[in-house]
Amino acid sequence: MPGGARGTAQPKQARAGRGRLPPDMRRTSQRRAILQALDEAPGPLTPHQVLERAGAIQDGLGLATVYRNLAALEEAGEIVAVHLPNETRRYEPAGRGHHHHFRCDRCEGVFELATTCPVAVLEGVTLPGGFEVRGHALTLYGLCPDCRSG
Amino acid sequence: MPGGARGTAQPKQARAGRGRLPPDMRRTSQRRAILQALDEAPGPLTPHQVLERAGAIQDGLGLATVYRNLAALEEAGEIVAVHLPNETRRYEPAGRGHHHHFRCDRCEGVFELATTCPVAVLEGVTLPGGFEVRGHALTLYGLCPDCRSG
DNA sequence: AAGCTGTTGAGAACGACGTCTCATTCTCAG
DNA sequence: CTGAGAATGAGACGTCGTTCTCAACAGCTT
Known part of the structure; x- marks a missing residue:
């Protein structure tokens, strides 16, 4: 999956503070909490760890929401999956080299x-x-x- | 469960051809087939791969038997578990450095x-x-x- | 040969993990 | 402000690897 058609001149008024989320991905408080949790972690997190940390930021966060967002954010290239031997999948922010x-x-x-x-x-x-x-x-x-x- | 009272001078006539299996581990045809399958493989095998390969040697081999033996043989130090990222556990013969x-x-x-x-x-x-x-x-x-x- | 007991096969059962459903809520363009 | 539709929460559900159950079998010792 290459860089994508970036810079095709479609101004569309990029709102401030918005990451680089795909067109119809909304900036919900849950999604922001999940990204924040991943950003602040010392290493990749499992879905349950994400639920714990992001749940502390955004109360009432559900596990299904975590899974859905991790999948969507990975698809969007915002985060990447990390696999360790004998461990469940973890995630960390993309672009860390x-x-x-x-x-x-x-x-x-x-x-x-x-x-x-x-x-x-x-x-x-x-x-x-x-x-x-x-x-x-x-x-x-x-x-x-x-x-x-x- | 420590090593146990090993070396208490109980010769017990070690039979020829016997690997170095623990005292009351019997040399069943299934067990030999499983070890043979692991020995001849180019790399570590998953339980299902063991079932396939050992099942070709010993007809009628069951999956439960494979799991039981892999666990017992690992416990006995005959084989070791190999974990790869995002894969199920595999096994290979011990002592390969x-x-x-x-x-x-x-x-x-x-x-x-x-x-x-x-x-x-x-x-x-x-x-x-x-x-x-x-x-x-x-x-x-x-x-x-x-x-x-x- | 005989018996003790470890071992087996088949399938049910299990646990961890992840996905799906659906009524409700919330974001955001117009 | 308002409507369309993306997103959510809770829990039911599905999947997959692994373990358990139990009657029948088969090494191994005597």
């Missing part, structure tokens, strides 16, 4: 890492055996700062 | 790689931010030899 995640063995929290990717050298390479590498998924495990000092 | 897996985007098959681990340098390191690395999971994606030529 290539990075990997760290999962704490103790608190089970997942964090976004700023560390340079040690696997980049393999991109595009064809490994002995004939495996053509086009992508990779790396997750680091261990103790997060909090659990290390706690 | 540190390695990673390749998943084909086309045929969705998973293969064991012999390539040297590019992430080993991070083991034991504490990353900026205070994340203490104790382990990692790496999966490469792309095209397998078959799908590349096909």
Whole structure:
């Protein structure tokens, strides 16, 4: 899915504060709460974590709404799905560039890492055996700062 | 459940051909078929794949039996579970040393790689931010030899 | 050979996760 | 302000991987 027909000169009075949501996606308080929750998180969140955090912002938020919005926002390119081994799907805001995640063995929290990717050298390479590498998924495990000092 | 009272001098005549299964684990044809299927596979298998392959060796094999044996064999240390992002649990024989897996985007098959681990340098390191690395999971994606030529 | 007991197959049952329905509410262009 | 239709909440429902149940079977020891 390429960039899309951006800049086709259709002014349409872009309202202030609006992200870059698709034409008929309304700015509901629930949707904003969900995006805010994802923005403020230290790492990708599961749907239930989104419900918890966004529910604290927007009271009465329902799980179905969370699922619907996560799907819609992913479709719209606002957020991306993150899959970790043996975990349910998580989501984080899109546009944060290539990075990997760290999962704490103790608190089970997942964090976004700023560390340079040690696997980049393999991109595009064809490994002995004939495996053509086009992508990779790396997750680091261990103790997060909090659990290390706690 | 710790190791138990091992080595209490109870020779018990270890029969030939027997792997190193625990005392009261019987060598049923089903169990052997499952181990054989895992041994001959190019990579870790899901329970259903085990059923397919082992079922071709031992006719009438049931899914419950596969699950029971995978759990028992893992417990016994004969096989290990392999978790890939967004996939159901897979199993492969134990004792193959540190390695990673390749998943084909086309045929969705998973293969064991012999390539040297590019992430080993991070083991034991504490990353900026205070994340203490104790382990990692790496999966490469792309095209397998078959799908590349096909 | 015989018996003890671990093991099996088939299908029901389960739990986690996610989707659907529908009456109601809310956003936003006109 | 108002109407059209997108969005919501609550819960029923569906899916899928896995476990349980139980009568029959089959390793293994004696």
